[in-house]
Amino acid sequence: MKAFDQNIAVSIESVSKRYYIVDSAKAATIQGLLHIKNKKEFWALKNINLEIKKGESLGIIGPNGAGKSTLLKILSGITKPTQGKVEIFGKIASVLEIGIGFHPDLTGRENVYLSAGLLGFSKSHIKAKFQEIVDFSEINDFIDTPVKHYSSGMFIRLAFSLVSNIDADILLFDEALNVGDSAFQQKSTNKIFELIDSGKTVIIVSHNMNDITKLCNRVAYIENGEIKSFGKPNVSVLNYLSEVGNKISGPTYLATNESVLKAINNKCETIDVSILSVKIFPKAEPLRDSLYWCDELVIQTVFKKTSNKLDLAFGFNFFHQGYLFLSINSLEAKSEPCTSKDTGVYIIETSFDSGFFNTAHYNIDLFVSDDLGENTLQIKNALFIEISNKPDKSETAIFRNQSLFAGPMKTQTKWKLKSVDPKIAENIPYHE
Amino acid sequence: MSQNQNHIIYDSEQVTILAYLKNVAKNFSVITFFAKTEIKTKYVQTVLGPLLSYLQAIISITVFTIFFDYLLKVDTGTVPYVLFCSIGLMSWYNFSYLTGYGGLALVNAQHLIRKLTFPKLALPLSKALVSLFEMGIWLSIVLVLMIVYQFPITYKLLFLPIFIVLNLIIGLSITIWISALSIRYRDFFQIIPYIIGFGMFVTPVFYPGTMIPEKLSFLLFINPMAGILECLRWSLASGPFPDYRYLIGIIPIIILFVTGILYFKSIEHKITDLI
Numbered sequence: 001m002k003a004f005d006q007n008i009a010v011s012i013e014s015v016s017k018r019y020y021i022v023d024s025a026k027a028a029t030i031q032g033l034l035h036i037k038n039k040k041e042f043w044a045l046k047n048i049n050l051e052i053k054k055g056e057s058l059g060i061i062g063p064n065g066a067g068k069s070t071l072l073k074i075l076s077g078i079t080k081p082t083q084g085k086v087e088i089f090g091k092i093a094s095v096l097e098i099g100i101g102f103h104p105d106l107t108g109r110e111n112v113y114l115s116a117g118l119l120g121f122s123k124s125h126i127k128a129k130f131q132e133i134v135d136f137s138e139i140n141d142f143i144d145t146p147v148k149h150y151s152s153g154m155f156i157r158l159a160f161s162l163v164s165n166i167d168a169d170i171l172l173f174d175e176a177l178n179v180g181d182s183a184f185q186q187k188s189t190n191k192i193f194e195l196i197d198s199g200k201t202v203i204i205v206s207h208n209m210n211d212i213t214k215l216c217n218r219v220a221y222i223e224n225g226e227i228k229s230f231g232k233p234n235v236s237v238l239n240y241l242s243e244v245g246n247k248i249s250g251p252t253y254l255a256t257n258e259s260v261l262k263a264i265n266n267k268c269e270t271i272d273v274s275i276l277s278v279k280i281f282p283k284a285e286p287l288r289d290s291l292y293w294c295d296e297l298v299i300q301t302v303f304k305k306t307s308n309k310l311d312l313a314f315g316f317n318f319f320h321q322g323y324l325f326l327s328i329n330s331l332e333a334k335s336e337p338c339t340s341k342d343t344g345v346y347i348i349e350t351s352f353d354s355g356f357f358n359t360a361h362y363n364i365d366l367f368v369s370d371d372l373g374e375n376t377l378q379i380k381n382a383l384f385i386e387i388s389n390k391p392d393k394s395e396t397a398i399f400r401n402q403s404l405f406a407g408p409m410k411t412q413t414k415w416k417l418k419s420v421d422p423k424i425a426e427n428i429p430y431h432e
Numbered sequence: 433m434s435q436n437q438n439h440i441i442y443d444s445e446q447v448t449i450l451a452y453l454k455n456v457a458k459n460f461s462v463i464t465f466f467a468k469t470e471i472k473t474k475y476v477q478t479v480l481g482p483l484l485s486y487l488q489a490i491i492s493i494t495v496f497t498i499f500f501d502y503l504l505k506v507d508t509g510t511v512p513y514v515l516f517c518s519i520g521l522m523s524w525y526n527f528s529y530l531t532g533y534g535g536l537a538l539v540n541a542q543h544l545i546r547k548l549t550f551p552k553l554a555l556p557l558s559k560a561l562v563s564l565f566e567m568g569i570w571l572s573i574v575l576v577l578m579i580v581y582q583f584p585i586t587y588k589l590l591f592l593p594i595f596i597v598l599n600l601i602i603g604l605s606i607t608i609w610i611s612a613l614s615i616r617y618r619d620f621f622q623i624i625p626y627i628i629g630f631g632m633f634v635t636p637v638f639y640p641g642t643m644i645p646e647k648l649s650f651l652l653f654i655n656p657m658a659g660i661l662e663c664l665r666w667s668l669a670s671g672p673f674p675d676y677r678y679l680i681g682i683i684p685i686i687i688l689f690v691t692g693i694l695y696f697k698s699i700e701h702k703i704t705d706l707i
Contacts, residue, residue, distance in 0.1 A: 077549040081444055082444055085442070089439055092440070096546075100547045118462055119548075120461070169438070
């Protein structure tokens, strides 16, 4: 039986939680009296199975309403599971809200003692830990001041200090990590590392993927009450982010939608140009519909110039996960200036090597401006591309995931391995 | 092994009433947390602190004495009116505090209920502790009056704790029901203050029960607070031994108290989801 495994801190066995969508008290009473049963049910958690070992740190991620907080509530015993069973081995302290139970009119000292009692710790236990708690929170001078006079940072520091120093075996945090100023945030992160190192089990719910990958050694990605992925932080976080990415931007597209172009052209009157088409393709095989890493890529823009007053400049902004990562424009072109004042229909081709792109998704904005830079036309998300590895290339799944998560850029590198004589190992020349 | 204090199981099973009460007792620190917080915050930023409670008590006693003793000349027999009404008010204020605030206990603490683990019964029980603290203040006044009027300290005083507990149980039996029902129906908050205000007049708080005509005496016997007042006056102020018919009011209260706890237990696990 699992209960006898000494290494398990928390075991969650096929836990489900049902909520009823409640009507107003009046409606519910009338329905109750008339024996009308039209309760709408809603499963916040569906058959969750997890096992958390002692000394492990588990991160729980997922969109709002996924069931993360419901799971934490069940783990901390605030609400009961509808089905299934949770077993906890050890003293648990849950922080669903930092500073919960603090009364604004009481002093820091009173609040520490009182709310520790609320978390289930005895007065003598807190007495022994009190100085540690106060030292960590750095509010020595104000410990006998009512907490309503604290700055919000001080309040949170004391509250975090209390829960992280009371010596529970298992700690649950719900979005409680980014507290205080950046120095204290660093300190609290280090504190959590310290707790994990000293063998505590930590469970963290957070929307901050950096915290999650930094602090947790396993991550569960929950959506619609189900575990979508569970395992190494990188893998789960990646699965989550790509799911989010898909939801926000949908499938990739290598040419701008015509209706988008039409709308933009109609709207834009200040600049005498209309964009007829924008597309991206690999130079080598223009008809291939996937872009491989290290392809030479071409963005082809067809436009109609309707006045001969001014010259035009073209540019593209590349975004990776919402962050601008590269900006290029025709004024900085290496080739001779590609400009023309005359009216007419033109094709402008921008080509670049994709070797420095990572294997990831990128949004591309197009902007056109007259050469005074006063009027611009912009097409947001004109293109949405995915750079992938060539299918024939051997790659392990983990490397693919790592590189996908590693950021916007990558570069072609050369690696060389050779064996050397151990006698000259101390004195190896830089180059041969 | 599974009964180890550090091994907790959460599942959909219902616990036995015994295990439930055991858990409440184990969380006594939580009950005292709520009580201490309430008492401490009551005197926050006051100069007089607990003296304020004494002041309030003394003012009430003075007003009642002026009206009913000096002006209306209510006959309380051998017991001086000051002592008579002090005992009455001590008991009644305990009851009215407990039912007035206790019913709100769960609703007012809903932010804590959603985020913390503790037996919810601790909330109404903590109100009983606070009301007990207030009662202590009144009791000290009563004891001083007993000494001033040279009332003998008799064996009857030994029964006082029982009567005080009974007084709390009367308040709690109503409080537990109301706080549990108020999770769904908050109608009670509007009604309770009226019942308490009205109840003070039909209960012999500031007049002796003997003033009620014999024909209407059943009104006294079905009123548990009337019974407990007789008991307290018997114990503290050499009043007559209470009529056994007062049990008519007190026995239902005990039943209400027990069923209240059973009902509370049956909805305990739903409170977080419903409140």
